[in-house]
Amino acid sequence: MMDPILVTNNVLDGLLMGLLYSLVALGLALIFGVMDIINFAHGDFVMIGAYTAWLLAMAFWVDPSVTAIITVPLFFIIGIGIYKLVIEPVLGAEPLIQIAVTVGLGYVFQNIALALWHAEPKSFPAPWLNFSISAGGITLSVAKLIAGGISIISLYLIHYMLTKTKFGLAVRATSANREVAPLMGINVKKVYAITFGIGTALTALGAALYMSWGQTNPYLGQSFSLLSWVIVAMGGLGGVIGVLYSGLIVGVLEALGSTFITPSARLAVVYLAFFLLLWFRPRGLFARR
Amino acid sequence: MASMLELKNVHAGYGEFRVLHGVNMRVDKGEIVALVGPNGAGKTTTLRTILNMTTRYEGEIKFQGRDITRIPTHKIVEEGITMVPEGRGIFNPLTVYENLLAGAYTKRAQEKIEDSLEFVFSLFPRLKERKNQIAGTLSGGEAQMLAIARALMARPTLLMFDEPSLGLAPKIVLEVFDVVVKLRDSGVTVLIVEQHVKNSLEVADRAYVMEMGQIVLEGEGKALLKDERLKKAYLII
Numbered sequence A: 001m002m003d004p005i006l007v008t009n010n011v012l013d014g015l016l017m018g019l020l021y022s023l024v025a026l027g028l029a030l031i032f033g034v035m036d037i038i039n040f041a042h043g044d045f046v047m048i049g050a051y052t053a054w055l056l057a058m059a060f061w062v063d064p065s066v067t068a069i070i071t072v073p074l075f076f077i078i079g080i081g082i083y084k085l086v087i088e089p090v091l092g093a094e095p096l097i098q099i100a101v102t103v104g105l106g107y108v109f110q111n112i113a114l115a116l117w118h119a120e121p122k123s124f125p126a127p128w129l130n131f132s133i134s135a136g137g138i139t140l141s142v143a144k145l146i147a148g149g150i151s152i153i154s155l156y157l158i159h160y161m162l163t164k165t166k167f168g169l170a171v172r173a174t175s176a177n178r179e180v181a182p183l184m185g186i187n188v189k190k191v192y193a194i195t196f197g198i199g200t201a202l203t204a205l206g207a208a209l210y211m212s213w214g215q216t217n218p219y220l221g222q223s224f225s226l227l228s229w230v231i232v233a234m235g236g237l238g239g240v241i242g243v244l245y246s247g248l249i250v251g252v253l254e255a256l257g258s259t260f261i262t263p264s265a266r267l268a269v270v271y272l273a274f275f276l277l278l279w280f281r282p283r284g285l286f287a288r289r
Numbered sequence B: 001m002a003s004m005l006e007l008k009n010v011h012a013g014y015g016e017f018r019v020l021h022g023v024n025m026r027v028d029k030g031e032i033v034a035l036v037g038p039n040g041a042g043k044t045t046t047l048r049t050i051l052n053m054t055t056r057y058e059g060e061i062k063f064q065g066r067d068i069t070r071i072p073t074h075k076i077v078e079e080g081i082t083m084v085p086e087g088r089g090i091f092n093p094l095t096v097y098e099n100l101l102a103g104a105y106t107k108r109a110q111e112k113i114e115d116s117l118e119f120v121f122s123l124f125p126r127l128k129e130r131k132n133q134i135a136g137t138l139s140g141g142e143a144q145m146l147a148i149a150r151a152l153m154a155r156p157t158l159l160m161f162d163e164p165s166l167g168l169a170p171k172i173v174l175e176v177f178d179v180v181v182k183l184r185d186s187g188v189t190v191l192i193v194e195q196h197v198k199n200s201l202e203v204a205d206r207a208y209v210m211e212m213g214q215i216v217l218e219g220e221g222k223a224l225l226k227d228e229r230l231k232k233a234y235l236i237i
């Protein structure tokens, strides 16, 4: 028998993680939606972001989540740099070349991490936020509550930017028709660069929040990539809200699978549910027919 | 008087594929100029080249006396040229209103946005009724009106149309030509590419005929209508 309190606790845990996953996946969704490039290195940006947060936390002896103040703007600029150096040159290229480039970028990041920090996991030894609060049998991590809260605020801010600002209009127009957008006076290359910067900055934010309780190793990017792809594939067509719903579903499935089946099967549970969904909705949750 | 737009010996194409072989054209202020010719002649390529959206090998393009051959597209729009593209190029997922706002993206257009909205809604009252509709759900005629309205939101000095009547019912085709004339009368200079050769020559002050990437004939619109070669080629009755 499943204990209802344990199930509830898992669902709540899953929802909190789902918020964080949505935040990370939104970066992937933005880049894909605007420039039609699947960034296979997306999860590896999270991994590098996690190491950066860890290094800064160690250096300044603050909780890793606090380092987002530095890592988010830093990764925004790094994202723009990588866009200019690696992505822009292959914009018009064959999909296979684009895939090779972003997959390669991910491996470069992994190798750098392996060379610099080796395979042993790293975590901040004195996290301030890694304690729990309990009420009525339910126990939640304060670090995850804060991560979830900051994630949802960030998702809202991106949603606001996209729907209510002039730059957001340029992003959506470019995403709808990149050939015609310049005829409006929109500088498409600039939209691409900033979008890539924002997408990268979101990975740094997600990573810093995660490091409040988590640990990183050179392969951390794989699970973030896998989760982000499912989330975007299921919900990407629904914009920020689609990514949010789909991230929450993935977070809950992962938590339940991890507790009631086995932690090592958590990604398999998510993917099996995804395959199942595709039987009924081949174009994801938010396709308009 | 200096021309508003001037193309001098323009050679252009797509990468290695050359399409235009020395095009010379001009558009004067306040004119409607038509560019006609058979499929694949290079009419769309000419308009795209003016906006620096193709590969240019040789030649010069001047707008209001200024060389614009090396200016990126989005800055040329800021200078005052815009185009209603072939196939309309509506932003389908956006609303009608958002499409219009996108049209007014440039600095020159931003200040006059309220004025412009009023103007395009008076020109196309249908768009006002459908302001909050998703643009992808408009009918073909409505979508063409939106494409024209969106271009007008940019406050162009020179407005280029690429086959605005393509795929429209005859009655709506006439409406489109009415709008073109109205715009010219309101002070916009027009360069129009059209399949409806007869209609366009009737409204055009001057016209160019293009074949295989070169201008083969030019003259006043009404005079060209009587040209025997043209009559034969386009079966104008």
Ligand SMILES: Nc1ncnc2c1ncn2[C@@H]1O[C@H](COP(=O)(O)OP(=O)(O)OP(=O)(O)O)[C@@H](O)[C@H]1O
Binding pocket: B014, B017, B019, B037, B038, B039, B040, B041, B042, B043, B044, B045, B046
């Ligand atoms: N993006 C492109 N890449 C390569 N070649 C192109 C491209 N667009 C057009 N062409 C080629 O350039 C030539 C001229 O095309 P263009 O579209 O300018 O003709 P057009 O006069 O507008 O014809 P239509 O009346 O059919 O619209 C054609 O041979 C066409 O195949």
Ligand SMILES: [Mg+2]
Binding pocket: B043, B044, B045, B086, B162
């Ligand atoms: Mg054409």
